[in-house]
Amino acid sequence: MKDIILASTSPRRKELLSLAGFPFTVDGADIDENLPIKDPVKFVEELSYEKAMAVAKKYPDSIVIGADTIVVIDDEILGKPKDEEDALKILKKLSGRTHQVYTGVTVLDMKGGKADRTTFHERTDVSMYENPESMLKEYISTGEPMDKAGAYGIQGRGALLIKGIEGDYYNVMGFPVAKIYRVISGM
Numbered sequence: 001m002k003d004i005i006l007a008s009t010s011p012r013r014k015e016l017l018s019l020a021g022f023p024f025t026v027d028g029a030d031i032d033e034n035l036p037i038k039d040p041v042k043f044v045e046e047l048s049y050e051k052a053m054a055v056a057k058k059y060p061d062s063i064v065i066g067a068d069t070i071v072v073i074d075d076e077i078l079g080k081p082k083d084e085e086d087a088l089k090i091l092k093k094l095s096g097r098t099h100q101v102y103t104g105v106t107v108l109d110m111k112g113g114k115a116d117r118t119t120f121h122e123r124t125d126v127s128m129y130e131n132p133e134s135m136l137k138e139y140i141s142t143g144e145p146m147d148k149a150g151a152y153g154i155q156g157r158g159a160l161l162i163k164g165i166e167g168d169y170y171n172v173m174g175f176p177v178a179k180i181y182r183v184i185s186g187m
Contacts, residue, residue: 002109003062004184007055012155013067016175022184029054029066033079040072044104045119052106053115060113063187066106069174071150073099078150087140087151088133091161094150096130101150101172105180109187118183122176124167126154131161149174 006017009028017024029051037043052066071078073093081087101124109116144158145151152158154165154172168176 001063002187003059005055005059005062005064007051007064007066010067010174012153012173013175016170016173016177017065017180019177020181020184027055027058033068038075038077040070040077040100040102041104041121043077044068044070044102044121045106046104048104048106049117049119052108056108056110056115060110062110063184064108064110065180065184066108067103067175069101069103069149069171071099071101073097080147080149081145081151084140084146087145088136090151091131091136091140091145092133094128094152095136095161096128098125098127099150100124101126101167103171103174103176105176105183107180107183107187116187120179120183122168122171122179124165124169124171126165126172127163128161129163135161 004022004024006024006026007029031050031054047068048066052064056064078090104121106119144153144156170177
């Protein structure tokens, strides 16, 4: 099998790709993540493609995986919070409601610098309890929400905010690993 390159420095994505059993190398993409796209599917798929392509240039005969995750509520794309105040605003917006988590994934099978491309997305619906502001502030004080889309991590203390999910749990962590495994295995 070709070398696999994960175009992300996310510890969660690294951990989840390890579950698939493939040896891989991490080389994070450094790109502007602000796109003028309102459609969540197009947004995450385009960003995952741009991340994969940014790294693929260095690995002309490898498999490169790019991914991006967003949270959507009321047709608004929520990324990572800018600061603690923004995290509180986001979590209050999600509290007591159901939102969607979208992850776009692009897998590039590089062949001498040319790419066979597979791009897809996964959607998971997440329902939160009605969480009191004091609980949200306590959670924010842990620092956990600051590098996560939607200002929470379902795999950490953020799990205490969640009432239920419908769909792929690992997608909420930012990496639908079962689907990625099937794509890579088919290459």
